[in-house]
Every structure is written in structure tokens, then in C-alpha cells.
Amino acid sequence: MFRKETRWIKLSFSASGLMENSIEIAYVAGMKLCFVSNAQGIFAxxxxxxxxxxxxxxxxxxxxxxxxxxxxHRYAYDMKTGRCSHGSGGAARVFPVEEREDGLYIGVQETRWGW
Ligand code: FES
Structure with missing residues (x-):
């Protein structure tokens, strides 16, 4: 049986390392991701x-x-849900971000075999 799990990965940078309202790129778990920090939160x-x-x-x-x-094509994607405002643009893959005492973490969904 396959089950989905969230693996939390500690990032090599902290929330204060992100410039407010700018789009930063980082490679995490083999993926090229964008990070945005603003008054709405931290998005990946x-x-x-x-x-x-x-x-x-x-x-x-x-x-x-x-x-x-x-x-x-000017499609807009909600950075929290990934939802496209145009309906036909698919959905952006988004990742939860948590700021913890020891740093910034990103949650990556993984499918595993097990019970
Ligand atoms: S490539 Fe068409 S909206 Fe991004």
C-alpha cells in the first residue's frame, strides 16, 4: 500500500535571509523552487x-x-494554494513553509510503500 508523507527539510537560509516581496530561487530536494516572503507569509x-x-x-x-x-501569458497563481486565476492554467505546485526555532523548513510530499 502506498501512503503519502510530508518530509520536512531544513533550508540553508533563514526567513531573514529572504528579501521582502522579492522572488528568490533555491534548489531543494532536486527541485528548483521560488521563495517569497511578505506580509502574507512565506511561500514556496x-x-x-x-x-x-x-x-x-x-x-x-x-x-x-x-x-x-x-x-x-500573465496567468496568476495563488502562492498559498497554487490555484490559477484563469482556470485553464493548471495549478502551481506549492509547498508548506514553517519557521521554527532552529530555522526555516519546507514540507515535501513523498509517496512511500508501507503500512
Ligand atoms: S507559461 Fe503561460 S502563463 Fe506561464
């Missing part, structure tokens, strides 16, 4: 746009700080 999402693969790191953050806008 896959760098590749789910619509047509363009770089979301070249995008812009909406004025409410909740979404990232892809520069190619």
Missing part, C-alpha cells in the same frame, strides 16, 4: 509555470502579496 512554489513551463521567478507579485503572475 515550483519555479516552472504549470501552464507552459516559463520561469515564474521572472514573474511579478500582485499588489495584495498573495499571487505570482507569470510573465509569459
Amino acid at each position: 512554489f515550483e519555479e516552472k509555470c504549470p501552464h507552459n513551463g516559463f520561469a515564474l521567478s521572472a514573474g511579478t507579485i500582485t499588489s495584495d502579496g498573495k499571487s505570482i503572475v507569470c510573465p509569459l
